[in-house]
Amino acid sequence: MAYADPPSRKSWIARNRLSIAPWLFLSPALIFFAIYVVIPIFQSLSISLYEWNGLSDAVYVGFRNYVDLWDDPKFWISLKNNVIWLVLYMLAVPLGLAVALFLNQTVPGMRFYKSMFFFPFVISQVVVGLIFGWFYNPDFGIVGAIWKSIYCEEVINIVGNVSVRCSRTPPDILGDPRFATYGIIFAGLWPQVAYCMILYLTGLNNVSSEQIEAGRLDGAKGWRMLRHVVLPQLWPATFLAVVVTVIGALRSFDMIAIMTQGGPFGSTNVLSYYMFETALSEYGFRYGYGSAIATVLFFIMLIFISFFLWQMYKEERRG
Amino acid sequence: MFPTPIQRTSAPSRIGYQVFLPVAMIIWLLPLIAIFMTSVRGLKDINSGNIFGWPTEFKLIENYIAVFEASPALMYLMNSFYITIPTVIVAVSLACLAGYGLSIYRFRLALPLFFLFVAGNFVPFQILMVPVRDFSVRTGLYDTIQGQVLFHAAFQTGFCTLFMRNFIKALPQELIEAARVEGVSELKIFWYVVIPLMRPAIAALAVLIFTFVWNDFFWATVLTQGETAKPITAGVRALNGQFVANWHLVSAASLLAAVPPVAMFFLMQRHFIAGLTLGAVK
Structure with a gap:
């Protein structure tokens, strides 16, 4: 030594x-x-046990905020809308795959087409919300215009004034509690499909061509080929697409704020927007109650985060 | 390749594909085309209800000048740059260091800390909202550019660290071992061996974080109050109220907000996509 x-x-x-x-x-x-x-995060968990307007001293109220939440119809509407968002937003995954399969060709100018299809993801959701909000407008929007071309006709009265008479008035998608949430989700799907598409396009690049050819020799094609040969190899892309879509659905805020601000009559609220609206309410801040809503949303998200981390952990073990 | 390359199929389906492709693209981009067409219209078209037909006059330059003259759009745009660029620099730098620390050294907390960054990156913003806003108010950072930069940089560090750590982990570890045996200090290994290899990852993260932060709306609403520190996303919403029914001006302002991230995307496309797939899907 x-x-x-x-x-x-x-x-x-x-x-x-x-x-x-x-x-x-x-x-x-x-x-x-x-x-x-x-x-x-921990501060929020603790604030949710207080009543606090951000100015005066916070008062400890135990679980009262959560008890109030339980009896709050607005909370349940928001939660229900979150579920609708989650379910319908998931359409972005198969739709993204469909667009990716459509674009996975080598013809001249394909790079350009691919970037154009990806375009909607790059622009801010505020802009997407404004565009669709305008589209849905029954007086000025494209929905109204199409509707009028089907159900309306111009009438000229005796004096010579032109007026429009409709057999059915155009639907006010964002002004009708029955349709508003679906209208926003439809707008939200546009950039999200673009995101899923790009994940699948990069995934398709990696699919082994030998296995495809082997599958072709075995007589597999179309749907069977997709299910048994291609999709299993696309698993990393699918996993990522699901993760980003779940998170996108639960984080939806910008488009609701732009298009409806939770209305009409709170029918398009989701937890993220309801929390914001309550905590920074114009009738006085309710930090405690808002934090209780945030805590519920956090625990919903935590289920997905844990699943994601568990997958990553298994991957680490293998690697 | 899947689906079957179009070259190997029958002539009708080949031609059909070639024709349908541009049509599909135009339908897909219809919302953007519509808003662009509106932004070049004159007030006459808007008032007469000609919103979707061919414009009777082209006022591209006049409309965009009107937006800058009639509103603080220029200030909003500059604010967005002042918020976004420092955020990108800080978040990427911190993540280079942290990613290196988490991937090169074997210590018990490496994986739990890595997972902490990953999990933090996915939490809903609302769980951070009240404490972060309160903290900003108490430290004088509320309604300032710096306040937004600090928050965004800290939050984006989570995503960047996830990305950097995986990237460095995939580098050949023998390089680092060899340098260590030579007696090179840890900092020098980081600076002269690892950083040069990280260039593509740095580029990917920079464009991605630029887009994320540029497009942020939530924190702009929570952390600002007046006009002076508002970025363009929050600004466009304010303009939407100001330009009621002046669709041509609202459209022009919205497109202005979209230009920088779109330019970034087209200039750095390859890096952008590499970043989006987290490097997991190559």
Whole structure:
């Protein structure tokens, strides 16, 4: 052992550099992330047990906010809408796959077409919301225009004034509690399908052509080929598409804020918007009650996050 | 390749595909085409109800100038740049360091900490809203550009770290081992060995974070109040109220808000897509 350095001759830092170094690299990100993300989560959980308007002192009320939530019809409407969003938003996954299959060809200009199809994802949801809000407008929008061309005719009265008479008035999609949520989700699907499409297009690039050819020799084609040969190989893309779609559905906020602000009569509220509206209400802030709504949303999301992390953990084990 | 390459199919379906492709694209982009056409219309068309027909006059430049003159759109746009660019720099830098720390060293907390970043990235914004807003008010960061930069940078660090850690993990570890045996210090290994290899990941993250932060609307609403610190997304909404029924101006303002991320996407397409797929789908 004569050639080994006696430990005492090296400084503590030199001896432990491999166990100190990771913390030095990590600390800036960790501190930052703790202040703005990790600690606020726990603060919110705690605020949900208080009644607090952000100005005066918070009053501890135990679980009363949650009891109130249970009896709050607006909360249940929001929760119901969240479920509708989750279910219908999932259509983005198969639709994205369909568009990707349609575009997975090599004809001149394909790169251009692919980027044009991806376009809607790049623009802000605020803009998407404005466009569709305008489309749905019964007086100025495209829905109204098409409707009028079918059900309306121009009438000229004796004096010569032109008026429009309709056998059925055009639907006010965003003004009708029965349709409003579906109208917003339809608008939201547009960029989300584009996102899923790009995930599948990159996935399709990776599908092994030998297996496809082998499948063709075995007489598989069309639907059977897709199900048994292609889809299994697309699993990483499908997994990611589902994850981003679930998160997108539960995070939906921008388009509701732009298109309906939760209305008419609270019928398009979802938990994320209802929370915002309650916590920063114009009739006085309700931080405690808002945080209780946020906590419910957080735990719903946590189910999906845990599933996602579990998949990643299995992957790590394998790798 | 799946589906069957169109070249190998019959002539009618080949021609059908070639014809249908541009038609499908136009239908898909109809909302954008409509809003663009509206943004070049004159007030005459809007008032006479000619909203979807061919414009009777083209007022492209006049409309866009009107938006800048009649509203603080220019300030909103500049605010968006002041918020987005520093956020990208801070978040990507922190994530390079953190990703390196999490992927190169073997220590017990490496995986739990990595999962903390991943999970934090997916939480609903509302669970952060009240504490972050309260913190910003108390520290004087409420209604400022800096306040938004700090929050976005911290939040996006989660996603960036996820990305960077996976990227560095896939690099050849022998390179780092070899440098360590040579006695190169940890910081120098990071700077001279790893960073040069991370360039594609840095580019991918930069364009992606730029788009995410540029398009943010929620935090712009929660963390600002007046006009001075509003980014363009929140600004467009305010303009929508101001330009009631002036669809041509609302359209022009909306398109202005969309231009920078769209330009970013078309300039850096390859990186953008690599980023979106988290590097998981290659």
